[in-house]
Amino acid sequence: MKFDTPATNNPIDRGRVVGLPHDRIDGPAKVSGTAPYAYERHDVAPNAAYGWIVGSAIAKGQIRSIDLRAAEAAPGVLGIITHQNAGQLGKGNMNTAHLLGGPQIEHYDQAVALVIADTFENARDAAELLRIDYAPERGRYDLAAERGKAGVPQPGFGGDPDSKAGDFEGAFAKAAVKIDQHYTTPDQSHAMMEPHATTAAWNGDKLTLWTANQMVGWAVDEMARTLKIPKANVRVVAPYIGGGFGAKLFLRADALLAALGARSVGRPVKVALARPQIPNNTTHRPATIQRIRLGANRDGVIDAIAHEVWSGDLPGGSPELAAQQTRQLYRGANRLTSHRLAKLDLPEGNAMRAPGEAVGMLALEVAMDELAEACGVDPVELRIRNDVQYDPEAGPQRPFSSRKFVECLREGAQRFGWERRSAKPGQIRDGRWLVGMGMAAAFRGNLVAPSGARVGVDARGHVIVETDMTDIGTGSYTILGQTAAEMLGVPLDGVTVRLGDSRYPVSSGSGGQFGANSSTAGVYAACVALRAKLAEAAGFPADQALFEDGLVRLGNKSQKLGALAGRDGLWAEDRIEFGDLAKRYAQATFGAHFCEVGVDIDTAEVRVRRMGGAFAAGRILNPKSARSQVIGAMTMGVGAALMEELTVDTRFGFFVNHDMAEYLVPVHADIPEQDVFFLDELDDKSSPMKAKGVGELGICGAGAAVANAIYNATGIRLRDYPLTIDKLL
Numbered sequence: 001m002k003f004d005t006p007a008t009n010n011p012i013d014r015g016r017v018v019g020l021p022h023d024r025i026d027g028p029a030k031v032s033g034t035a036p037y038a039y040e041r042h043d044v045a046p047n048a049a050y051g052w053i054v055g056s057a058i059a060k061g062q063i064r065s066i067d068l069r070a071a072e073a074a075p076g077v078l079g080i081i082t083h084q085n086a087g088q089l090g091k092g093n094m095n096t097a098h099l100l101g102g103p104q105i106e107h108y109d110q111a112v113a114l115v116i117a118d119t120f121e122n123a124r125d126a127a128e129l130l131r132i133d134y135a136p137e138r139g140r141y142d143l144a145a146e147r148g149k150a151g152v153p154q155p156g157f158g159g160d161p162d163s164k165a166g167d168f169e170g171a172f173a174k175a176a177v178k179i180d181q182h183y184t185t186p187d188q189s190h191a192m193m194e195p196h197a198t199t200a201a202w203n204g205d206k207l208t209l210w211t212a213n214q215m216v217g218w219a220v221d222e223m224a225r226t227l228k229i230p231k232a233n234v235r236v237v238a239p240y241i242g243g244g245f246g247a248k249l250f251l252r253a254d255a256l257l258a259a260l261g262a263r264s265v266g267r268p269v270k271v272a273l274a275r276p277q278i279p280n281n282t283t284h285r286p287a288t289i290q291r292i293r294l295g296a297n298r299d300g301v302i303d304a305i306a307h308e309v310w311s312g313d314l315p316g317g318s319p320e321l322a323a324q325q326t327r328q329l330y331r332g333a334n335r336l337t338s339h340r341l342a343k344l345d346l347p348e349g350n351a352m353r354a355p356g357e358a359v360g361m362l363a364l365e366v367a368m369d370e371l372a373e374a375c376g377v378d379p380v381e382l383r384i385r386n387d388v389q390y391d392p393e394a395g396p397q398r399p400f401s402s403r404k405f406v407e408c409l410r411e412g413a414q415r416f417g418w419e420r421r422s423a424k425p426g427q428i429r430d431g432r433w434l435v436g437m438g439m440a441a442a443f444r445g446n447l448v449a450p451s452g453a454r455v456g457v458d459a460r461g462h463v464i465v466e467t468d469m470t471d472i473g474t475g476s477y478t479i480l481g482q483t484a485a486e487m488l489g490v491p492l493d494g495v496t497v498r499l500g501d502s503r504y505p506v507s508s509g510s511g512g513q514f515g516a517n518s519s520t521a522g523v524y525a526a527c528v529a530l531r532a533k534l535a536e537a538a539g540f541p542a543d544q545a546l547f548e549d550g551l552v553r554l555g556n557k558s559q560k561l562g563a564l565a566g567r568d569g570l571w572a573e574d575r576i577e578f579g580d581l582a583k584r585y586a587q588a589t590f591g592a593h594f595c596e597v598g599v600d601i602d603t604a605e606v607r608v609r610r611m612g613g614a615f616a617a618g619r620i621l622n623p624k625s626a627r628s629q630v631i632g633a634m635t636m637g638v639g640a641a642l643m644e645e646l647t648v649d650t651r652f653g654f655f656v657n658h659d660m661a662e663y664l665v666p667v668h669a670d671i672p673e674q675d676v677f678f679l680d681e682l683d684d685k686s687s688p689m690k691a692k693g694v695g696e697l698g699i700c701g702a703g704a705a706v707a708n709a710i711y712n713a714t715g716i717r718l719r720d721y722p723l724t725i726d727k728l729l
């Protein structure tokens with residue numbers, strides 16, 4: 001089904017199952033420990049051996065020699081994979097560095113060996129006995145030092161490095177009120193709960209990978225490319241995934257080495273990264289330096305807006321598109337954005353939850369707070385004055401598909417009690433605490449991606465959904481089940497959802513907050529095809545048949561789904577393809593964040609006291625799982641504001657704080673109260689579901705609201721994240 005005109009009224013609009021706050025249907029399996037994750041597939045891959053990844057001890061240079069003898073002689077060792085015996089490997093399209101390094105080393109902790117043994121402990125012990133001799137070379141590890149050499153990124157990373165409209169420099173020079181500031185954000189780690197993990201097994205020349213991966217279709221492609229085997233010989237299975245945040249968008253070393261290891265020792269092999277291996281062996285969100293210039297009149301109306309971004313990555317890598325939101329969020333006839341990329345020899349930078357906006361909004365929304373103060377305009381009112389209903393770079397001929405930004409600002413302010421804020425900083429005391437309120441916009445682009453599904457009805461009238469879509473803890477199982485239930489007129493418990501297997505139709509996968517809207521639209525398309533088959537079997541015109549109560553109805557005639565499906569069942573498969581609606585309309589999700597903090601008058605400890613937000617993201621498919629996504633993302637925004645930072649050792653080129661003891665993330669106790677409110681909205685240009693993404697929106701701007709609240713509490717303006725105590729004293 002091609003979606004290239006706005007959606008009209010359709011069965012989803014009935015809202016009998018879709019749009020209700022159903023509990024997650026995968027919840028009981030998860031909390032009872034019966035949902036099998038990649039590393040625990042004893043059921044399907046018995047007798048697995050254990051692999052331990054050895055990472056490079058240098059960041060850049062060459063392996064001179066590897067002495068395997070002591071490790072090979074250690075108890076229980078079955079084999080050791082290195083670049084010397086792995087055979088000729090291809091390279092996938094998604095990774096910048098090779099997943100198995102050597103002799104050339106591209107980054108610290110790049111996998112250089114897999115030690116396989118009968119037990120996990122034996123594999124890890126033997127790994128200590130490997131003797132690797134390195135010839136290190138000088139590397140580049142400091143973004144600030146390399147910024148001057150940053151260049152225009154190569155095309156092909158999924159965006160334009162630059163954009164321009166009007167005459168920014170001229171308009172900025174003439175502006176009555178100017179803001180010109182630099183902001184920095186650090187490298188960050190995804191810190192998802194389940195580490196990268198894979199169990200691999202070969203059956204002849206056929207490989208099965210049970211692996212933690214957000215994108216099953218990509219994983220098949222990348223593995224086939226890397227091993228130089230046909231795609232048809234690779235099966236990827238990922239029914240349950242313990243968080244991703246972008247860390248599992250790509251095939252990683254655990255998967256490749258498990259496959260190579262299993263082939264070499266002739267039995268299944270499982271490999272998981274230990275927590276301290278994750279930050280340096282895998283990808284991370286790269287640090288940024290951002291310059292923002294805003295030129296406005298005395299009423300705060302923006303005439304000139306510029307956002308320039310510097311980030312770094314390995315040669316051949318991609319920039320952090322932190323100016324994306326600045327292209328679309330606020331008015332101003334004179335505009336400029338740019339992204340420059342420095343070459344760094346740190347581990348690979350790549351997507352982490354809301355790549356681009358998550359860190360771009362940390363800068364832009366503090367700059368807006370600075371502009372509000374400079375103009376003496378309330379920060380909510382400032383944003384309302386600068387709203388624009390069309391893509392401000394393209395002009396009025398490219399409107400937003402839907403944009404309830406102003407409504408979010410008003411609703412969020414009212415719910416939070418924003419009118420009680422003191423415009424002047426440093427005025428409110430509560431015992432030892434200086435108390436302040438801050439706010440920020442929320443903005444995240446709304447991407448869509450093609451997505452396929454297969455839907456069937458069995459003889460009992462039970463509905464089955466199959467798609468390779470993943471559920472990374474987001475609620476995919478539930479919303480896909482709700483979609484099929486709504487379309488076919490059965491209750492939610494009349495649907496079984498099967499996900500995460502490359503034997504099922506290729507879906508959008510989970511990424512870029514496109515998964516929920518795209519994959520439910522794929523199930524919608526398959527259901528439309530199945531409804532046609534069922535109606536035909538009933539002898540009813542497809543466009544007049546009603547599907548409800550497990551029946552297909554026409555007037556006072558009806559037939560049971562199960563009877564129509566017959567003994568063999570009835571199946572249909574289709575795929576939603578998105579036409580050019582997303583080109584004709586700017587598509588994004590919007591919101592407003594509010595935060596109240598306390599700052600200890602002596603120690604400068606910052607505590608978030610409460611947060612609130614109002615969000616507009618099209619049809620909310622399941623208010624319960626959507627709320628969970630947003631409160632999780634807001635919490636991650638607090639982490640970005642106050643805690644999260646991979647500290648770079650700029651001498652040796654690695655992230656020093658590579659475990660959960662030293663890479664800090666917020667816990668429940670750090671966030672006492674979060675109020676999340678969704679505005680009613682249907683977006684008929686986003687998909688037949690009239691939904692948009694919501695999984696990443698909540699992180700975008702949340703940290704800036706914290707920063708602005710700290711300013712309101714203390715009068716101290718911080719522009720370098722994270723906003724730690726040392727910067728406030």
Ligand code: MOS
Nearest residue numbers: 246352353511512
């Ligand atoms: Mo997201 S960073 O595309 O998983």
